[in-house]
Amino acid sequence: MSSPALPESFRLRAGNFSLLVLRLLDPRPETVLPALGDQFRRAPGFLRFAPIVIGLQDLQAAPEEVDFRALVEGLHALEIVPIGTIGGSAALRQAAIAAGLPPLRAAGGKDPAEEDMPPPPAAASTEAPAPSPPAAGQPPDFRGAGRTAMLVTEPVRSGQRIYAQGADLVVTATVNAGAEVIADGNIHVYGRLSGRAVAGAADDAGARIFALNFDPELIAIAGYYAVREGLGDAPIGRAVQVRLEGEQMRFEPLG
Amino acid sequence: MAQVIVVTSGKGGVGKTTTSAAFATGLAQRGKRTVVIDFDVGLRNLDLIMGVERRVVFDIVNVIQGEARLSQALIRDKRVDTLSILPASQTRDKDALTRDGVAQVIEELSADHDYILCDSPAGIEKGALLALYFADQAVVVTNPEVSSVRDSDRILGVLQSKSKRAEEKRDKVKEHLLVTRYDPERVARGEMLKLDDVQEILAIPLLGVVPESESVLKASNTGTPVILDSESNAGLAYKDAVGRFLGEDLPYRFLEPERKGGLFKRLFGGRAA
Numbered sequence: 443m444s445s446p447a448l449p450e451s452f453r454l455r456a457g458n459f460s461l462l463v464l465r466l467l468d469p470r471p472e473t474v475l476p477a478l479g480d481q482f483r484r485a486p487g488f489l490r491f492a493p494i495v496i497g498l499q500d501l502q503a504a505p506e507e508v509d510f511r512a513l514v515e516g517l518h519a520l521e522i523v524p525i526g527t528i529g530g531s532a533a534l535r536q537a538a539i540a541a542g543l544p545p546l547r548a549a550g551g552k553d554p555a556e557e558d559m560p561p562p563p564a565a566a567s568t569e570a571p572a573p574s575p576p577a578a579g580q581p582p583d584f585r586g587a588g589r590t591a592m593l594v595t596e597p598v599r600s601g602q603r604i605y606a607q608g609a610d611l612v613v614t615a616t617v618n619a620g621a622e623v624i625a626d627g628n629i630h631v632y633g634r635l636s637g638r639a640v641a642g643a644a645d646d647a648g649a650r651i652f653a654l655n656f657d658p659e660l661i662a663i664a665g666y667y668a669v670r671e672g673l674g675d676a677p678i679g680r681a682v683q684v685r686l687e688g689e690q691m692r693f694e695p696l697g
Numbered sequence: 698m699a700q701v702i703v704v705t706s707g708k709g710g711v712g713k714t715t716t717s718a719a720f721a722t723g724l725a726q727r728g729k730r731t732v733v734i735d736f737d738v739g740l741r742n743l744d745l746i747m748g749v750e751r752r753v754v755f756d757i758v759n760v761i762q763g764e765a766r767l768s769q770a771l772i773r774d775k776r777v778d779t780l781s782i783l784p785a786s787q788t789r790d791k792d793a794l795t796r797d798g799v800a801q802v803i804e805e806l807s808a809d810h811d812y813i814l815c816d817s818p819a820g821i822e823k824g825a826l827l828a829l830y831f832a833d834q835a836v837v838v839t840n841p842e843v844s845s846v847r848d849s850d851r852i853l854g855v856l857q858s859k860s861k862r863a864e865e866k867r868d869k870v871k872e873h874l875l876v877t878r879y880d881p882e883r884v885a886r887g888e889m890l891k892l893d894d895v896q897e898i899l900a901i902p903l904l905g906v907v908p909e910s911e912s913v914l915k916a917s918n919t920g921t922p923v924i925l926d927s928e929s930n931a932g933l934a935y936k937d938a939v940g941r942f943l944g945e946d947l948p949y950r951f952l953e954p955e956r957k958g959g960l961f962k963r964l965f966g967g968r969a970a
Contacts, residue, residue, distance in 0.1 A: 596857070597850075597853075597899075597900045599850045599851060599853050599854035599857075600847050600848075600850040600851040600854065601850075601851040601854050601855075602854045602858075615900065616897075616898070616900065618847075618850050618898055619847060619850075619898075620847055620850065620851065621850075621854075634897075636898075
């Protein structure tokens with residue numbers, strides 16, 4: 443609580459960011475940097491001063507083999523700004539911290555301290571949702587904190603794809619067959635949902651899908667999915683909410 | 698400045714060219730200076746439907762490539778004097794069209810026409826994208842059938858993202874739904890989508906419903922736009938659609954099965970469903 447007598451000098455707010463991850467496949471900066479330099483000479487201006495996260499999950503190397511300081515310097519020289527690491531062993535992360543690269547946590551992912559083995563890729567692919575275990579050891583439920591919603595008021599048409607990154611998605615029209623709506627949070631459709639809906643795309647098993655007229659081609663929550671054929675006993679054509687209960691998808695009539 | 702109208706559908710064979718010919722003729726009959734452009738380069742048809750195939754000398758590709766002047770390529774209709782046709786080339790492919798070239802043609806036509814109709818090829822590739830790029834309004838032609846409705850839905854999405862108006866973030870392209878080949882008896886038997894279902898999915902204003910009619914095929918084969926056939930229900934429906942387009946409030950016709958089917962239905966209808 444800030445004292446009302448003092449003028450406010452800052453505000454602390456949560457924010458969601460989408461960052462590029464540079465996954466290291468080779469621990470030696472002298473190999474990685476020239477290859478990167480080559481890549482960016484072909485696309486000048488691309489990534490200039492872009493913040494980037496260094497992915498350690500694919501790296502099979504002892505901490506002393508990776509010269510993080512040289513890597514950071516080299517990246518700066520290429521006008522790329524590394525801001526932290528993701529994945530990798532605890533020892534590797536320690537070495538990175540010493541070079542000023544704190545470990546980050548993917549949205550909805552586990553705390554890095556809990557994952558000692560090279561973890562599976564954290565973010566669920568929205569392209570091809572596949573069953574994956576729900577994230578264990580979820581932090582306390584802060585869902586909604588700092589999350590905004592994306593509002594769509596026009597019909598989402600066949601072939602269109604809308605992704606509400608780090609947000610809920612609210613559609614006040616229909617989502618037609620052949621359309622796809624994706625959100626890292628919940629999805630609300632105040633019309634007929636005839637297309638695909640993918641909620642909790644960043645692995646949030648608590649996300650839900652709400653539709654006024656539930657008639658989808660496919661629905662997915664946090665990587666668990668069901669196609670229309672598998673929705674035999676779901677209340678098709680009614681107002682429905684869909685949520686995950688363990689590994690089971692639950693369809694409940696609304697109202 | 699002329700209004701540019703694209704006649705489009707996504708799916709092929711639903712009646713885009715028939716509609717372009719009828720609609721352009723209808724606008725011209727109302728005294729509007731109208732030109733209709735065939736964008737289906739390589740599969741040119743509009744000239745046949747309009748009955749001017751024997752008068753084609755130059756085409757839109759010649760104009761774009763500077764081989765002919767626009768005035769040399771335009772064919773003036775002999776039935777309605779405010780109507781002209783700009784044919785497509787049959788011997789080239791759609792790569793012969795360029796955005797700059799089309800822009801120039803449309804700008805030039807814009808000076809002395811009220812309406813420029815663009816008869817789009819099927820699909821969502823280059824030819825179709827160019828046909829809709831400059832549109833101010835769109836007539837989306839749809840059959841009461843699921844694949845046609847889905848393709849129309851797709852093309853509506855494309856209109857709102859890939860047209861010039863969308864790119865320049867101006868007012869969106871004004872959309873009109875034209876349902877063609879509507880057969881009330883087959884709708885009643887549940888073999889075709891109901892008009893309400895089509896409207897619910899596409900959610901754009903209804904310009905007209907053209908009934909399935911033998912007169913359309915006859916009109917095509919004789920090169921007479923069906924709107925000139927005042928005996929034909931399809932022709933009358935197109936006339937209504939043109940009227941609505943120009944702001945008239947007209948009741949929808951030909952939505953119910955005709956009386957003559959009544960007896961047949963009474964005899965055999967009981968066994969259905």
